[in-house]
Amino acid sequence: VLRPPAAGMSVVEHVREMAAAGLHSNVRLLSGLLLTMSGNNPELFSPSQKYQLLVYHADSLFHDKEYRNAVSKYTMALQQKKALSKTSKVRPSTGNAASTPQSQCLPSEIEVKYKMAECYTMLKQDKDAIAILDGIPSRQRTPKINMMLANLYKKAGQERSSVTSYKEVLRQCPLALDAILGLLSLSVKGAEVASMTINVIQSIPNLDWLSVWIKAYAFVHTGDNTRAINTICSLEKKSLLRDNVDLLGSLADLYFRAGDNKNSILKFEQAQMLDPYLIKGMDVYGYLLAREGRLEDVENLGCRLFNISDQHAEPWVVSGCHSFYSKRYSRALYLGAKAIQLNSNSVQALLLKGAALRNMGRVQEAIIHFREAIRLAPCRLDCYEGLIECYLASSSIREAMVMANNVYKTLGANAQTLTLLATVCLEDPVTQEKAKTLLDKALTQRPDYIKAVVKKAELLSREQKYEDGIALLRNALANQSDCVLHRILGDFLVAVNEYQEAMDQYSIALSLDPNDQKSLEGMQKMEKEESPTDATQEEDVDDMEGSGEEGDLEGSDSEAAQWADQEQWFGMQ
Numbered sequence: 104v105l106r107p108p109a110a111g112m113s114v115v116e117h118v119r120e121m122a123a124a125g126l127h128s129n130v131r132l133l134s135g136l137l138l139t140m141s142g143n144n145p146e147l148f149s150p151s152q153k154y155q156l157l158v159y160h161a162d163s164l165f166h167d168k169e170y171r172n173a174v175s176k177y178t179m180a181l182q183q184k185k186a187l188s189k190t191s192k193v194r195p196s197t198g199n200a201a202s203t204p205q206s207q208c209l210p211s212e213i214e215v216k217y218k219m220a221e222c223y224t225m226l227k228q229d230k231d232a233i234a235i236l237d238g239i240p241s242r243q244r245t246p247k248i249n250m251m252l253a254n255l256y257k258k259a260g261q262e263r264s265s266v267t268s269y270k271e272v273l274r275q276c277p278l279a280l281d282a283i284l285g286l287l288s289l290s291v292k293g294a295e296v297a298s299m300t301i302n303v304i305q306s307i308p309n310l311d312w313l314s315v316w317i318k319a320y321a322f323v324h325t326g327d328n329t330r331a332i333n334t335i336c337s338l339e340k341k342s343l344l345r346d347n348v349d350l351l352g353s354l355a356d357l358y359f360r361a362g363d364n365k366n367s368i369l370k371f372e373q374a375q376m377l378d379p380y381l382i383k384g385m386d387v388y389g390y391l392l393a394r395e396g397r398l399e400d401v402e403n404l405g406c407r408l409f410n411i412s413d414q415h416a417e418p419w420v421v422s423g424c425h426s427f428y429s430k431r432y433s434r435a436l437y438l439g440a441k442a443i444q445l446n447s448n449s450v451q452a453l454l455l456k457g458a459a460l461r462n463m464g465r466v467q468e469a470i471i472h473f474r475e476a477i478r479l480a481p482c483r484l485d486c487y488e489g490l491i492e493c494y495l496a497s498s499s500i501r502e503a504m505v506m507a508n509n510v511y512k513t514l515g516a517n518a519q520t521l522t523l524l525a526t527v528c529l530e531d532p533v534t535q536e537k538a539k540t541l542l543d544k545a546l547t548q549r550p551d552y553i554k555a556v557v558k559k560a561e562l563l564s565r566e567q568k569y570e571d572g573i574a575l576l577r578n579a580l581a582n583q584s585d586c587v588l589h590r591i592l593g594d595f596l597v598a599v600n601e602y603q604e605a606m607d608q609y610s611i612a613l614s615l616d617p618n619d620q621k622s623l624e625g626m627q628k629m630e631k632e633e634s635p636t637d638a639t640q641e642e643d644v645d646d647m648e649g650s651g652e653e654g655d656l657e658g659s660d661s662e663a664a665q666w667a668d669q670e671q672w673f674g675m676q
Contacts, residue, residue: 114133115137115148115152115155118137118155118159119155119208121133122162122163127162127166128163128167130159130160130162130163131160131163131164131167134156134159134163135160137156138156138157138160141153141156151187153183154187155209155210157176157177157183158176158177158210159210161173161174161180161215161218162218164176165218165222170223170225170226171222171226174219174223174226177218177222180210180215181215181216184212184215213239213244213245213248216235216236217236217245217247217248220233220236220248223235224251224255227447229258229259230259232255233255233256233259236252236255241271246271246275246276246279249271249275250269250272250279250281252264253265253266253269253272254285256268257289262289265285266286269286270286273286273299273300277299277300277303278300278303278313280316283300283320287324290324292321293317293321293322296321297317297318300313300314300317312341312343312344315334316338319331319334319335319353320353322334323353323357325482326482326513326515328360328361329361332357332358332361335350335353336354348374348377348381351370351371351374352371352374352381352384355367355368355370355371355384355387356387359391360482360483360485361519362518362519362549362552362554364391364394364395367387367388367391368391368392371385371387371391382408382417384417385404385408385417385418385421386416386421386424386442386449386451386452388404388421389401389405389417389420389424390420390421390424393427393428395615396428396615396617396619398428398429398618401424405422405425408421409422414445415446416443416445416446416449416451416452417442417451419439419441419442419445419452420438420439420452420455422438423435423442423455423456424455426438427455427458427459427462432459432462432463435456436456436460436463439456439459442455450479450486453472453475453476454472454473454485454486454489456472457470457472457473457476460472461489461493461496466493466496469493470490470494473486473487473489473490473493477490482514484514484523487510487523488523490506491503491506491523491526494506495527495530500530500531503530504528504531507527508524510523510524511523518545518548518549518555521541521544521545521555522541522542522558524541525537525539525542526558528541535562538558539562542555542558542559550579551579551582553579553583553585553587556575556576557587557591560572560591560595563575564595567598569595569598569599570599573596573599576595580592584611586612586613586622587612589608589609589615589622590608590619590621592608593606593608593609593612593622593625594625596608605625606629609622609623609625609626610626613626
């Protein structure tokens with residue numbers, strides 16, 4: 104009944120036409136019915152027609168995000184193709200007029216394998232994805248197959264194979280910029296990468312910026328933040344690349360890595376104004392806003408991002424930062440896990456979940472997350488800071504010292520690494536003098552580096568050198584305003600009986616961050632006119648986030664805690 108006139112289209116060709124037209128739901132229904140007919144009467148369709156029906160049916164399942172079902176149908180299609188290859192060798196033609204055009208436009212077996220690999224990655228079965236793509240002979244691999252393989256190899260830690268695949272992508276498509284970034288992230292020298300694109304740069308007008316772009320991201324991936332910032336700024340100033348959202352996002356991220364939060368926020372805001380649908384980097388932006396106590400802005404950012412897409416990690420991380428800085432750690436843990444489930448490479452999600460675990464007293468579990476963050480972003484200092492805080496929280500000063508020294512050697516002697524090493528030295532009475540020397544070096548390099556100022560103030564507080572501390576803090580606050588610095592200055596002023604000015608400093612701190620508990624406590628103590636010596640007792644823990652906060656949260660977020668307890672490591676893989 105279904106066979107059309109010889110001159111017309113076969114039913115399989117109708118399915119193919121609908122698939123090409125993007126009518127996936129229609130293809131799914133019709134191909135499903137036809138496959139049942141074929142099962143009941145094996146003679147109804149030729150082997151090549153069965154192969155086509157299975158592929159088109161699997162494609163429609165893929166489109167509906169039913170990846171496991173799609174894989175099973177693609178596997179059946181490949182088995183059918185094998186049988187088809189054998190029979191075509193035995194008898195080249197069936198004499199059926201309709202089979203000739205069908206055999207000419209059979210779905211590509213390589214494309215089927217690529218779709219299977221896509222399904223496996225969506226199912227987080229990376230080993231299966233690599234296995235299916237590895238089975239394709241090198242000469243038959245298209246650029247997208249090599250790109251997927253390169254990314255999968257990189258994720259699996261097979262760096263040499265990843266480099267080979269990225270290079271193959273560039274050989275076929277010399278302007279594949281993400282492949283260039285992939286090579287740079289695997290420590291391939293910038294000059295070598297640039298040499299693979301030089302012919303294109305020279306032959307196409309207005310592409311002279313590309314060699315500078317490669318140089319900039321080579322600096323990014325070697326952790327040379329200062330030179331990376333300068334190079335990207337030089338690119339950004341060129342009239343043709345001015346106001347490029349990707350470059351602004353990279354600049355914002357680099358300023359953040361360099362500890363220049365003010366400029367980082369500025370660049371993120373610029374990028375956001377140019378592209379109101381921007382998602383990339385917004386997790387870092389949300390974190391910076393949360394750290395500054397701008398929780399209302401964080402909440403608004405989270406809502407806006409969820410409206411753009413809830414399938415990316417960033418909205419969940421931003422929402423998690425709001426929970427974390429509102430001291431709802433179990434909820435932050437759940438949101439971090441959800442973000443990791445959506446993107447297992449999200450460094451910010453790993454840091455959020457690690458910090459939540461640490462503040463909930465689950466330090467060993469937190470350590471696993473910070474280590475994974477370091478593996479993914481070996482040039483980001485905040486990943487090491489999180490791990491070192493865990494070591495200090497569990498009194499593992501030796502491990503913290505080893506890690507801080509390694510960071511100091513690996514990332515070089517800059518204000519941030521000097522301060523990190525000093526932070527660990529402050530924990531050991533034997534290394535107090537070393538801490539002082541390191542902090543002085545850091546502040547010589549960057550007198551406005553807040554973390555170094557805070558740690559130096561902590562040291563001066565221990566030595567009861569309050570006048571020196573006041574001078575240090577006033578100097579640091581001359582060109583910037585920071586809640587923590589104003590609060591510590593308030594504490595120091597109380598210690599020297601300058602009560603009125605201390606009250607002013609606490610007020611400024613609270614205007615910058617209304618949730619700053621320690622400033623509130625300082626103010627309340629003064630209002631009760633308690634003795635000034637009591638107020639100074641807070642100083643030793645000024646910068647120890649979450650030091651006494653775990654107890655406040657027990658049972659405050661029970662529903663989220665239940666969700667959090669159900670999560671597995673690195674999300675729900």
